[in-house]
Amino acid sequence: MRRRNLTLAALAAGGSLALLPGGAAWSAETYPDKPLRLIVGFAPGGGADALTRIIAEGLSKQLGQQVIVENRPGADGVLAAQATSSAKPDGYTLLMGTNTAMVAAPTLRPTAPYDPFKAFTPISSAGQFSMFLVVPSSLPAKSVNELLALVAAKPGAYNSASSNSASELAMLQLLGERKVVNARYKGDMQAMTDLLGGQIHMMFTTGTLAPGFVKEGRIRALVTLLPQRSALLPDVPTGSELGLGKLTITPWAGFFGPPGLPQAITAKLSQELQNTLKRPDVHAQLVQQGFEGYGMSPAKFTEFFRAQYDAFGATVRQHNVKFE
Known part of the structure; x- marks a missing residue:
């Protein structure tokens, strides 16, 4: 009881402690104090895995803690997404999510494996695949x-x-x-x-x-499909340049946490991910992979995520696309 009273007193005094679900305390000054786990729903050696490892290395430098990439391939990325969704919302388990698991699977399957807007906390975009x-x-x-x-x-x-x-x-x-x-x-x-x-x-x-x-x-x-011309092929126009406003599907990737991730943790992770994607060493490696890396605030990323989900669903309904 004494420890609980001290914790509540610190919060009342405007201290930096916050309570996680389950009653554990988290401090902005000490987080993270152990390695983070970054789950990706693709096998080692593939494009998404390579991107994840590049960003994980940069994020490790930003946070001063190791970021361990964990591959959970299978079921169109759903296994990795479910592992993240069921993890403790303490900031130590993150998901590198893509269109496939976060948009296609819940939209196309007869029974959605999860509601992507309730089962996860959007943190930041990672960027777009060229x-x-x-x-x-x-x-x-x-x-x-x-x-x-x-x-x-x-x-x-x-x-x-x-x-x-x-x-x-x-x-x-x-x-x-x-x-x-x-x-x-x-x-x-x-x-x-x-x-x-x-x-x-x-x-x-x-x-x-x-x-x-x-x-x-x-x-x-x-x-x-990029919103701007790619440095890889700068002579190739964008859809908007050609008046193709109907091309709204964007192959993207982003970072998610479990539901209930505290706002302070979400904000810190988002800022450090944005800083990571601005690092010259990370940027150069991502460009070589044909990936346009950029971060967003949690609010902007949520807005982008919703727009992509809605556009995908509208196209599925318009063309009567079925999951096979």
Whole structure:
């Protein structure tokens, strides 16, 4: 009882202690005082894993504590998300979440695995994956308008490729009522191989794959989904430049904590993540991965998250997309 009274007295006096759910105390001056766990829903060695490790190393330097990356692949990132959601909200378990687990899974599945706005605390954006619409050089389309004209002239004669729901829905937004046959691949590299061979006519792919082939003249990049031109392919216009306001799907990643994460912890983590993403060493490594890193305040990130979720859901309903 005496310890409890002292804690309450400190709070009443305007001290820096706060009570976590369950009654544990947290101090702004001492947090973090042990390593953090950053969960990612993809296997080691992949693009999302590489990005997570780059940011984790920078965050470790910012916080003065080790940030340990934990891979929990499977179920489209849902396993990693659920592990985070059920963790203690003390600031020591974070999620590197992407469109797949935070938007696609709860939107497309007949039974949503969780409500992403109740099961997590948004902390900060991590940034956006560079995504480009590409076509083989053999296809007689040098612009988005020329591509759309080809598709409209021969409904069903052309095909597209995808390896994730974000690229599929972006293609649906681009094409509107124009018909193509979509082929689903397990990864972009397999799809790119077929596009280079002429079996595939168009696809949205990442900044990791596209630039090299564009510079070799083997494919053309017609538009980027980024809100600004990418340094990887600065000659490729954005959707807004082309008047394609309907392209609202953005392949992004962000940081989340368990529900009930105290505001003070959320704010500190958000600021340190934003500082991490501004570090020259982190920025340079992310650019090499085709990733545009930037942070947001919790409020801004929540607003962005909601807008992306709503746009995704609207496209799913408009085109009657079903989970398979």
